[in-house]
Amino acid sequence: MSAQHSVETIEETLHEEKVSMLKQPIAVWATAIAAVFAFMGIGLVDPILPAIASNLKASPSEVSLLFTSYFLVTAIAMLITGWVSSRIGGKKTLLIGLALIVVFASLSGISNTVGELVGFRAGWGLGNALFVATALAVIVGVASGGTATAIILYEAALGLGISLGPLLGALLGGWQWRAPFFGTATAMAVAFIACLVLLPKMAPPAVKTRLRDPLLALGHKGLRFTAGSALFYNFGFFTILAFTPFILGMDAYGIGAVFFGWGVCLAITSVFVAPVLQRRFGTTQVVSATLVLLALVLIAIGFAAGHSVPLVVILVIFSGALLGINNTLYTELAMGVSDAPRPVASAGYNFVRWMGGALAPFIAAQLGEHFGEQVPFFVAAVAIVIGIAVVVLGRKHLAGVASEH
Template sequence: MKGTLAGAQPAAALPDAEDTLKAEKASFLKQPKAVWATAIAAVFAFMGIGLVDPILPAIAKNLDASPSEVSLLFTSYFLVTAIAMLVTGWVSSRIGGKRTLLIGLGIIVVFASLSGTATSVNELVGFRAGWGLGNALFVATALAVIVGVASGGAGTAIILYEAALGLGISLGPLLGALLGGWQWRAPFFGTGVLMAIAFIALLALLPKTPKPQAKVRLRDPLLALGHKGLRTTAASGLFYNYGFFTILAFTPFILGMDAYGIGGVFFGWGVAVAVFSVFVAPVLQNRFGAVKVLTGTLTLLLLDLVGIGLAAGNSVPAVVVLVIVAGALLGVNNTVYTELAMGVSDSPRPVASAGYNFVRWMGGALAPFLAAQLGEHFGPQVPFFAGAVAMAVAILVAYSGRKYLTAHEPHLV
């Protein structure tokens, strides 16, 4: 069957597809100022994801909290982010993309700053939940805005968005380490300042975005999940994100390093995410197709998580290497999942993105707390083995729904 399909591919399609890929690369850097302002603000917003990584042990020590209690910083953040995704389209379709972005940034400034004043882990968890609300309003709308105003088509816009994600994820731990090595509260205030700068930049550079002709209903993201392709992507993304955030949230507790060491490890991890999401994922996807790339990298991530589990408590250098390798694989998958979510269904992109993110961020909400609980009760290896099982489920879901996903694949070799 493969040979028949490959043979049926017109010879002229290869140069055309390659020309398209080259054109997208050429247009990547030629963007309006509004796109760059939004992308930079997105970098700052995504820094909030990994910001707390280097200071998790310090927070646990200073606030007299257990790893599972501290892990709630991630859980509250992503749980609120996931639920709020259902209302982002409703809000932005009524007040416009620019106002939604600015409201989201303003909320992040307030709650990031309040996080720096927390006197207990419960207060900090609550402030991170508020931060998650602002993150949802900003992140979901930023993707739609970038897709709407970027030159080079949706593919280029998504790569820009994933580049912002990768840079933010890599710079977050670095900022957390640099400021957190001095005082664990400092990264929260630093983020508040950066988001305030982003607020001013967007206020000045982003033109007023028109409201959509049709207003989004609150139930639209859930209805969008009725499409089998989007539902398959979201369900697979949920289990993928469980493994993703097991690595991000639990690894700091097994490294035995200070804030600078943890920040260095996750800076390398984040750089790998950024590089592979921008430069490698598009090439692989155009060469092999979304489903093959997705199942292949998920399989490698499964093996990587098993490796981290075997190395946990035995070899810190092996854990470090495997974490950075995981960053490369995660970078590829982030781009593929996002492109599938934005293009696999017939729903408007903001609506499809909201439905997809509602489901997949639940994986980010569950993983940190469950990983910490498993680690506390059964040993540091078990959370990573559980993450590997989640990857296996993600593979099965994607493979079982492959016929609904292949229509989105680029027509290359």
């Protein structure tokens, strides 16, 4: 009887979570939809990387700087997002971020050299940082159903945006490589209007965030271990995203289709699979297991590179499922492990983890150019193994968060 009661309790809890997931204030949906458009910018350039290299007469490593400049500025800007939003309010910070993305996405579309394009992507990264960091804080603060529900909504927006980005990039980029940039600018302009109209006025918090607060938050061992592991995890993530298009030998439509499938798997597992695995096995156990699988997938892609494009495609799409699980769980660890305010902890965490996204594309392209297209994936697998080691070494500092789920 007790077992039946337990099952009924679990079913009631799951039903309540589903209800709370869907029953959200309009501000949450407006922010989440805008986040979808913002995250589309990450994978947007993926299908057109070879076309950009060809049209602007640039090498893969030069084109990879489109990711590096974007994520380097995003990472550094994370340190100022809390300082800004705590003084002018969340809504104004979101709108400034969206406006910057509109401006720099448009400028990217009229670039005539790869240097110009890299510079404008850096400006795009600043807008992305202001928007993304504040969007997570707004969703967590306003959503009904608690932090876990808010994070799943945020990761759903991330997954949907990442999956739609390559699709939009392919559909527009197959026509003209500049078109995806103007398409993104248009989408972000719509998001700007939606947030301007639908978001309520948000007063700045009573306590102002200092510029050094995100770095001080990293003094917490749990957050430091989470961010350190996420840095190496993101190195593997963006090796797949940024370097694989150069070894597929496909046009924009083909690359877009592959990464659309990759993004769909990422979105599904981040929302539906991660919470189930987390409840059953615990956060750190699932993170460690999926990292092991991801390292094996990267090794397999390395061996398949240059020999079997169909196998590379299958492995890349499957990797999306693993990445979706870990995206959600890393974010939950970062939000729950630290005693710092969530926006501050998020800023410190994102400063470290996005460095992995900044380093991986350029390093992978350099390794591919000088040592062969298999090597970047083997190096990425080593980075994932280091990420596993960091989780294992810091497990006692992460145990509190893991036991809550």
